[in-house]
Amino acid sequence: MRDASDPPARPDDTPDRTGDTPARPDDTSGRTGNIDDPRGSPAPLRGSTDRLPTFSVTHDSSPSETLIAGFSAYGLAGLTAVDYLIEHLELEVRGHVIAEGLPSITPFEKGRPRHPTRLYSADDVDVTLLVAEQFVPPVLGESIARSILDWTATNDVDEIAVLSGVPIPHGPDAHRTFYIATDDYRETRLVDADVPPMESGFLDGVNAALLDRGMDSPLGVGLFVTPVHAQAPDVEAAVRLVETVTDLYELDVDAGPLEAFAAEIRRHYEDLAERIEEREPEGSYDRMYM
Template identity: 60%
Template sequence: MSSDPGDASFHVTHESGETGTTLLVGLSQFGLAGLTAVDYLTTQLDLEPTGHISAEALPSITPFTEGRPRHHTRLYSRSDLDITVLVGELFVPVQAADSFSRAILEWTEGTVDEIAVLSGIPLAHGPDDHRTFYIATEDYYRDRLKETDIDPMGMGFLDGVNASLVERGMDTDLGVGVFVTPVHTQVPDAEAALRLLSTLKLVYDLDLDTAPLEEFADEVRQHYAQLSERLEAAETHERPDDRMFM
């Protein structure tokens, strides 16, 4: 197995013919806020596993609960809901981001109209900045955000998977929105995840009960703390910056 993340490749296995036209994505990134949010979403919306993404030439993990293993990057959906959710517990180094994004985009081509990514950002902030911001392509803004009071992120730049997806959205008719919120050091940052979920409720008019989130976060805190340790142990040059300014 190569030790160069740039050699990594990914393969999508989709076990169901049902694919929502909206893909919601949460990955193993800063604060694990996006990952916590989409994991909670699959439970609250009673979504069923419909596929997974496998990785080659990249150090992998196999999560398990109660002795039962599961794929590290999973797809969930429901036949009566026009949404597919991607839950990514595998940390994707920045060198492998294009390959990972390409696998997603090749799978979604012709079936998915828009992608929304939920993500935390590790920046200094005050209490007034405990809210969600967006970076979005013009079509995603027009279709989903124009009539909302969600604020745009002021300036900065994306990299890693978020950048790859947004770049594709800029050059095609795929709508892409990245929802970001400041995160703290605790893992998972349940308050940040709650902000992202509240934003999803607004944007997608979801029937979602966020009250039990703290209890849910407590249940997965130890598991996600181990993921965070892996993220912190990654070499600095393998980690995305997502440098943004309010």
């Protein structure tokens, strides 16, 4: 018991009854954060500022009514397919997506830097292509999807097709392309197409966000997926995606030379795949079951 003659305790002498050292405000402890975390504001991504990353889209000219997109994901099949289409349709860079607050990557070619997420168009081609070499964590899928969809609404884009690989156990019979699509996209593009639906499962990240928004808006959204293997790029998977989208949109592109094309850019994509593996938590890819 404290004697009455003892001096009063100073406030900073008060024992810490919690027994825990309070975390520093800037201590993220390696957490990437969760925008739906009920415990409070999510911790920022490592390498970012003290706020959540934001995305903005710029485009130099009016895009086509159809946007075809490929994002950095396991196997890089969708990214390879879109890159190949850009090369063979002879499209030009017409815009890009700026990501504020994500760890930066700056690809370059022949000594010239370029934005990691770019938009390509041509006056004589009826599609605009989006190639996203910068990996976006699934927790930020809603944010980048919102920016893309705000841009498509402003620029009268009618539909989005996303090409993607999914790392799921599969046999030889599953080496084909499947779709998950909103009703309006299916009625417009898939009624007579030789593309089966993916039976059931779950999506996350930007693919989930685009489809979720598409269900409640006039924008048609179609996601085309094919099983992929660990090597990057999975050339056979990319070929399947190219063949599917060229048939659906009647694009004058031969998928035959894609293997040689992939060999030329393999080193670039291997480096990109290593970055994705470092930053993508295990199991954060789309979860699907056939």
